[in-house]
Amino acid sequence: MLTRSPLVGRTLERAGLEAALADCRRGCGGLVLVSGDAGVGKSRLVAETLADWAGCVLRGAASAGAGAYAPVAEVLRAVSDQFGDAALADHARALLPELATAGSSVDRPALVAAVRRTLRDIARQQPAVVVLEDLHWASAATAELVPVLASSLADEPVLLLATYRSEELPRAHPVRRMRTELRRNGGFHEFALAPLTAEETGALLAGLVDGTPSAGFVAAVHDRAAGLPFFVEELVAALVEAGALRERDGTLDLDDAAVLPLPDSVLDAVLVRTAALRRRHGSAVELAAVLGVRVDLPVLADLVPPSDVDELLDAGLLSERTACSAVFRHALVRDALYRTVPWARRRGHHRLVAEHLTARGAPPEVIAEHWLAAREPERARPLLLAAAERCCAVHAYRDAAVLAQRALAIWPDDAEPDERTTVLECLADCAELGGELESAVETWTTVARIRRSGGDMERAGRAQRRLANAAELLGDLPEAVTAREAAAEAFAAAGLRGDAAAERLTLAEQLKAAAHLSKALEQAVAATDDAAAAGRTDVQAHALALQAPFAPRSETGAVGWNSPGPDSSSPWHGSSPKSPGRPTTSWAKPWSTRPTTRRRPTRTARPSSCAVRTVSPSWRRRVSCARLRWCD
Numbered sequence: 001m002l003t004r005s006p007l008v009g010r011t012l013e014r015a016g017l018e019a020a021l022a023d024c025r026r027g028c029g030g031l032v033l034v035s036g037d038a039g040v041g042k043s044r045l046v047a048e049t050l051a052d053w054a055g056c057v058l059r060g061a062a063s064a065g066a067g068a069y070a071p072v073a074e075v076l077r078a079v080s081d082q083f084g085d086a087a088l089a090d091h092a093r094a095l096l097p098e099l100a101t102a103g104s105s106v107d108r109p110a111l112v113a114a115v116r117r118t119l120r121d122i123a124r125q126q127p128a129v130v131v132l133e134d135l136h137w138a139s140a141a142t143a144e145l146v147p148v149l150a151s152s153l154a155d156e157p158v159l160l161l162a163t164y165r166s167e168e169l170p171r172a173h174p175v176r177r178m179r180t181e182l183r184r185n186g187g188f189h190e191f192a193l194a195p196l197t198a199e200e201t202g203a204l205l206a207g208l209v210d211g212t213p214s215a216g217f218v219a220a221v222h223d224r225a226a227g228l229p230f231f232v233e234e235l236v237a238a239l240v241e242a243g244a245l246r247e248r249d250g251t252l253d254l255d256d257a258a259v260l261p262l263p264d265s266v267l268d269a270v271l272v273r274t275a276a277l278r279r280r281h282g283s284a285v286e287l288a289a290v291l292g293v294r295v296d297l298p299v300l301a302d303l304v305p306p307s308d309v310d311e312l313l314d315a316g317l318l319s320e321r322t323a324c325s326a327v328f329r330h331a332l333v334r335d336a337l338y339r340t341v342p343w344a345r346r347r348g349h350h351r352l353v354a355e356h357l358t359a360r361g362a363p364p365e366v367i368a369e370h371w372l373a374a375r376e377p378e379r380a381r382p383l384l385l386a387a388a389e390r391c392c393a394v395h396a397y398r399d400a401a402v403l404a405q406r407a408l409a410i411w412p413d414d415a416e417p418d419e420r421t422t423v424l425e426c427l428a429d430c431a432e433l434g435g436e437l438e439s440a441v442e443t444w445t446t447v448a449r450i451r452r453s454g455g456d457m458e459r460a461g462r463a464q465r466r467l468a469n470a471a472e473l474l475g476d477l478p479e480a481v482t483a484r485e486a487a488a489e490a491f492a493a494a495g496l497r498g499d500a501a502a503e504r505l506t507l508a509e510q511l512k513a514a515a516h517l518s519k520a521l522e523q524a525v526a527a528t529d530d531a532a533a534a535g536r537t538d539v540q541a542h543a544l545a546l547q548a549p550f551a552p553r554s555e556t557g558a559v560g561w562n563s564p565g566p567d568s569s570s571p572w573h574g575s576s577p578k579s580p581g582r583p584t585t586s587w588a589k590p591w592s593t594r595p596t597t598r599r600r601p602t603r604t605a606r607p608s609s610c611a612v613r614t615v616s617p618s619w620r621r622r623v624s625c626a627r628l629r630w631c632d
Contacts, residue, residue: 009200031150036193039230055127068396089114108395141396143174195227234269284308397434461490501530
């Protein structure tokens, strides 16, 4: 007879969690991460530790394909269910479509503050534990929010408790960035659960079968299950179902005459254990697996007889989480059952679910996943773009960028090129706002090339301007300068001399700040010409003011552009820049004959770029020499 498995081998980890709960009761919050391989017992450890918790527990879980802030939204729904809608701060309702005001918008700091205020107010009524499960499936927005909440609620009786699979984290995964941020700020604890030892596997087996397993039985199970408690449970359950265990000399061992060998994988174990259920209610099992780890019970009840749904719950395949949702007893069980569905039938199930969810007004990101699984990308693409817009509305720009990239990946090359370019612009926007500057530079480069090849010089100029901004934020000065010059040229070609002047002025200021003063002067002169042609007196005045420190003066005190020195690389050497109306002079004395003795200058006000002042020739020469040495 199979009994409920005991919690084995987690003494230190459980003591650490209980200490964190004790701190929470005393009014000191914090963050605890529980990590480990799939099936190692993360959720079981959390559940056992919270079994005697007398305070409030708010749960949320991430799932594949869910929207931005999905676990946080579940936590807010739990607040609404337990304490009423009035317990939610106003801006926090933006994360709940059923409560959000249509057309309203909220900036990200206000959104974060509203979530924090909601949790704080609940915790001040009674200590609260916020459980965020399966963060390996969480969106970037959720992973960015966790450190913020942890630091801002550190002095409140709120404990954040998060679990994730450590083996499913690629280098660029949001959880890796989250952990880096947490290490930088400190104030969190992490418990990494290791597989069970052979001795601990024996203790778990003894608790499961309510007897003493033989040494050979323990060794065989430990070897096949790799010390993962969930695998041990499934393997033993499969053996019990098949009647493959016998008692020998007071111990339990495998029956030599058993037809069923020890299952080689958890898939085999799950299939053996659910064989009878799948024979009686095969369609319900398959559709539940197609719906995902988290099953919407009303949707499943619309697709199969409600009595079949009750059978899945009674058999323990699904565990009811709320009045309208249930979860598989483990994500690995769902994965195993899903893989057994034949490919053609699986496509049909996904198509049926997508149509049904569309009729029910489900979130677009959820419906899109089913259309993609049904191999109908043309129906998924607009839904991915709609989901990206929803992410932008709550400032989840990295998640929006991921959705836009997925939409572009399935976009036919010859379909709606203008709309595709617009999506590329949105992708570049999201990448820049999300801090993915390398991606923004790459995408804006592509957009600028497409716009220029299509002859749309105005939009090409705007794309080059955004490219320059992103490159500047990235610290790539050469790329920023090149893009800014290209933007000015594109605007000029489009007849937008005012925009061209503004770009050249920005470029001149950027070059001046980088001490490339000759080039800065050239751009300032060009900006003056463009601004004058466009009637932009504001830009023209700024450009003239930028030129003033560079301009030498004539013998009569007038501002001039010719350099007195032999340095032909200087922008004002020899003939002046071709700019109408600017006075030019040349120096009578060569560079080698200028005085080099240091004299104390007389304080005088700096003349403007258009003023003519009468000053001492010797003083003028000294000031001009100093300026030229500073300029180049």
